Amino acid sequence: MKQLLEGSQAVAEAVRLCRPQVVAAYPITPQTHIIERLAQHVANGELAAEFINAESEFGAASIVLGAVTAGARAFTATASQGLLLMTEVLYNIAGLRLPVVMVCANRAVGAPINIFSDHQDSMSVRDAGWIQLYVESNQEAADSLIQAYRIAEACELPVMVCMDGFLLTHTFEPVALPTQAMVDDYLPAFQFARTLNPDRPMTLGGASEPDNFQEYRVDQHAAMENAQKVVETLDAEFAEQFGRRCGGLMQGYRLDDARTVLLGMGSLMGAVYDAVDQLRDQGQAAGALRLRCFRPFPAQALVQHLKDVQRIIVLEKALSPGAGGIVAAELRAALQQAGIMTPVESVIGGLGGRDLTPDVIEAVFQGIPDTEAGVTSRFAPDHITSASDEAERGEQSYG
Amino acid sequence: MRISTFREIRFHGRGGQGTVSAAALLALAAFEDHFESQAFPKFGSERRGAPVEAYVRISNTTIRAHNQVYTPDVVVIQDAGLLRSEPLLRGLRQGGLIVVNSEQEVDDVGNKNDHFRQVYLPASSIGERHLGRPLPNTVLLGALAAGTGWVSLIALEQAVTKHLSSKGEKMVTANIAALREGYGFVSSEKEPVS
Secondary structure, three states: OEEEEEHHHHHHHHHHHOOOOEEEEOOOOOOHHHHHHHHHHHHOOOOOOEEEEOOOHHHHHHHHHHHHHOOOOEEEEEOHHHHHHOHHHHHHHHHOOOOOEEEEEEOOOOOOOOOOOOOHHHHOOOOOOOEEEEOOOHHHHHHHHHHHHHHHHHHOOOEEEEEEOOOOOOOEEEEEOOOHHHHHHHOOOOOOOOOOOOOOOOOOOOOOOOOOHHHHHHHHHHHHHHHHHHHHHHHHHHHHHHOOOOOOOEEEEOOOOOOEEEEEOHHHHHHHHHHHHHHHHOOOOEEEEEEOEEEOOOHHHHHHHHOOOOEEEEEEOOOEOOOEOHHHHHHHHHHHHOOOOOOEEEEEOOHHHOOOOHHHHHHHHHOOOOOOOOOOOEEOOOOOOOHHHHHHHHHHHOO | OOOOOEEEEEEEEEOOOOHHHHHHHHHHHHHHOOOEEEEEEEOOOOOOOOEEEEEEEEEOOOOOOOOOOOOOOEEEEOOHHHHHOOOOOOOOOOOOEEEEEOOOOOOOOOOHHHOOEEEEEOHHHHHHHHHOOOOOHHHHHHHHHHHHOOOOHHHHHHHHHHHHHHHOHHHHHHHHHHHHHHHHHHHOOOOOOO
């Protein structure tokens, strides 16, 4: 049965259903409601976990690292500069191959300081070795959180569920929460093979010399590559048990016979689907592709979806200053590697909470002219409230 | 053929007036009435007294977009003083409804040619009578329900009961009384607004 839940609450309930034994966090907007809710569950005896209000994000990440080595299922959540303060520990968690799950409530990174949503925070730790899943709705946030523990524990890799701050965390929308029995069935109790145990002493995180460091990275890379299959398989298994899926690695929208496809990540895609419908109504063969799994980067699957498309646009809410769009650059490389020379139009928008409205998205579909020669990415135009769309839905609005 | 329903409501208030809660209550009520609904805030820095906006969408199909509301069918104004400082009616659809918390009608609301329907009610004083504090929220929601017929009074009462249950039975009862008075204020007007 569906309930109208705030995104933070939906994801906190999903965390509770996964029975983590340790929750550690430091509060930061827009992650706070998730952590407040979990603290409440622990205080009310509804979640048998140790709740640790850490002294910083660095501390919070270190605590969940330690918790997993002790064999506990652990959770943390953060955003923006909080995520960046965790950076060193994020690399350690991934390098130690610890199945930590976290939510990044995506928020811009200062300066200038800004509390609103874009993807700069999680994109900037893309090389830390975490699986990154970008979700589109609160339902998918809750479902992906449950899947994240299965994926993390199956791959011995950490998973970051990336949900747009405010746009999802503070939005009430209908969400179906599974029962405890369903989640227990999908997600068995955590058994960590490398649990530290005083009866069997061993070292975790020892130094590595030049003669074997690279081998660790080779293994880590292979595990990440392999995670692509796991993300797909466990989403399919989830669909069988729960009756809905999250899109696996990526999810197409009206891709059949589409000549122009817009690729993006996260909650902006709802408005993109609406724009696609509108363009289709006007006879344009538009489609959309939502990339859910950004790390590992599913290059081959992307090529499969896009190989026959005539025009590809990537709209992304993060920027590598001086280089341009990050997803676009990786997609260009993937297509080129496959011998496909379709140009990729890279558009940056929605930074620091700028609203990507349907008319902006339509303008992106129509093509944004180059403002400067040699620029690899362009910026989305501003929203202009047009009088014409006011009249459009007009009469049917009143019942 | 199924008649398509898609409605957008924008709330304007000040930090501390419960603008975000009002939007959440309306979305909860619409959901109780078996619509799909969505509510979300636009925060600045969270300060008491600062202008706050919140948005609601009500539809009979899945709501996918997560954008702000630019072309509302209804604008609810929790503090008429905001009319002096911000273009609160921007994008309001022709024939749209304005629900204003005010003791009297406000001159120069919108353009005379815009044909908006307007409801003024002293929601703060009604709220104060029921709640002991000048909170206009539930009074305005009652007025909105009566002015549009989009959500039922019973669904709003259920939403208030659910949402405010943690604050005790007294708060629930007082807010339901406030809802009913707001509803009655509009439905008893001689000129029906709808």
